[in-house]
Amino acid sequence: MTKSNTYKARPAVDTDLPVLDAFLQGIIEAERPMDPTLKDDHIIYYDLESYIDQNDTYVVVVETEGEIVGSGYGQIRRNKDYFKYPYYGYIGFMFTKVTHRSQGVAKMIIDYINIWFAERKISEVRLTVYDKNSPAIRAYEKAGFKKHLIEMRMNLDEH
Template sequence: MSHIRQAIHEDLPTLLAFEQQIIATERPMDPTLIQDQPISYYPLEEYLDAKDTQVLVAENHDGQVVGSLYGQIRPRKPFFQTSHLGYIGFMYVKPEHRGKGLAEALIDNIRNWFNHQGISEIILHVYASNERAIKAYEKIGFVHHLVEMRLDQTAKGST
């Protein structure tokens, strides 16, 4: 059985390690990422104190942090029906703890937080080639909504 709680500053070293695991997984999926030097996706320390962001961790029965997720309230452009939406990022579960419902528990908890903030729509981004993650998100109820396309003008055959 796992426990979901809000992340604290003492969790930061673990969270930063999780971020590097996410980056290592995603680098082969994205040729636009810097490949030969360290990068960071998230200002995690800032997120821990931000009013519009909730960082959650999953702990195993021993109190070890084994998963993470953040939810963030983001403004929308004025032509949408709602002024803000929820954004989910930083989903990570240690490999040995996958398949145990931790991702779903983290998302359920962040959904509750969004509901309490009056947020009714939640989005996330996932690489099209990350089939395992897509299946996990679909299982929870996410649906494909928008396709981002890319043209590499430096690629062979481009004019």
């Protein structure tokens, strides 16, 4: 893809759901090899249809030339009582079509969602990413995120 493409972010609508469902399966397909805890059969991470209608969740798409090429959502979540901010913004469902990667689509989605967070007085924004997903980590760092916490796991059946 050339840099001459004009990308535009906008809120997702119900008619986007078939594309968003395909993106969701693309995310799961990419993450399955990184996570041995995922079930082998068909799974769904998010109820995207309800997310589009929720007040505390903002589903965003990026399109170019009438084609949706990226997605993400921002969600306002309640924090634990011991944290400085009572609520934080969580970003998830980040997906960019392979042919549009390295074009700034992910950053555009994050920036668009961050405006939504700021309008709601949310200062702290978090996301989770698999440690083995180096391309995503680089994209998030380019968008301003910093590594903060490492989650570790152990399977007692394997020991």
